[in-house]
Amino acid sequence: MKVYFFDIREQGEVDKTNLPQSVLSHCKKKESFLAAEALIRMGAKNLHYNEKKKPLADNCYVSISHCEHMVAVCTSEKPIGIDIEKINTQRDLDKIANRFYHGNELEYFKENHTADAFFEIWTKKEAYSKIGGEGVGEIYKGFDVLSLEDYTFETKKINDYILSVCEMK
Numbered sequence: 001m002k003v004y005f006f007d008i009r010e011q012g013e014v015d016k017t018n019l020p021q022s023v024l025s026h027c028k029k030k031e032s033f034l035a036a037e038a039l040i041r042m043g044a045k046n047l048h049y050n051e052k053k054k055p056l057a058d059n060c061y062v063s064i065s066h067c068e069h070m071v072a073v074c075t076s077e078k079p080i081g082i083d084i085e086k087i088n089t090q091r092d093l094d095k096i097a098n099r100f101y102h103g104n105e106l107e108y109f110k111e112n113h114t115a116d117a118f119f120e121i122w123t124k125k126e127a128y129s130k131i132g133g134e135g136v137g138e139i140y141k142g143f144d145v146l147s148l149e150d151y152t153f154e155t156k157k158i159n160d161y162i163l164s165v166c167e168m169k
Contacts, residue, residue, distance in 0.1 A: 001080065001167055002042050005072040005158065008034055022048035031071050035064040038073045052133050063130050065163075072163050079168040081130030083123040087160050093118040100125070102144035116157060121145065123164035124153050131166060 014033040016024060023036040026049045036055070039047055044057035055062050060075045063082040072084040097109045097118060105121045124145040131151075145153065145166075155164040 001074060001076040001078075001165065003072070003074045003082070003154075003163075003165055004038050004042060005070060005084065005163060006034070006038070008066075008069050008071055020047060026053065031066045031069075032064075035066065035071050035073050038071070039064070039075060042073065042075045044075055050133075054130075054133055063127075063165075065126070065130075067161065070158075070161055074165055076167055079131045081127040081166045082163070083126035083130065084158075084161055084163040085119050085123050085126070087115045087119050087162060089115045097121075100141055102141055102146075104144045104146045108146060116162065119162040120155050120164065123162050124155065124166060127153070127164045127166035131168060 008031050011034055014030060014037060016033065019036060027033045027036055036047055039055065039062050044060055044062050046058040048056055050056055055064055060077060061080045063074050063080050065072045065082045065084045067084050067086050070084055072082050074080055074082045093115060097106055101109060101121060109117050109121060128145055128148065128151060150169050152167050152169060153164060155162065
């Protein structure tokens, strides 16, 4: 597994000359072009996007996430998902957790009751759901990222952001 994250404000202009047509036709924002460029530098071959706008490569699994000015990308030989979120204490985290978190996750959040704990669970759920191509929704309450046995998670706090990667074992 390779993970790379960066602040787009610290990046130069995108050199689109080396990007494949599938990237050029899909990407609209600077962060998307930079993420695609990073994946290609990380070894992703024939980068393209499916009908759900999920990035795919011929030689590895890939995943992309961005939040505000931060971008996170990863590649792996196994199915993988990544998510990065800004820690936002202005939202009603209790209400969101009650709506989307499974019993064990909700218990973990209530025991720790910090924004970091909330976003740790949230980014793990997002990263896991990206492996199957699911999106945010009620399905989130149907699984418990703290009890998934066939997946590994890595979570890291980066300044005001939480980044989680989920990889199938």
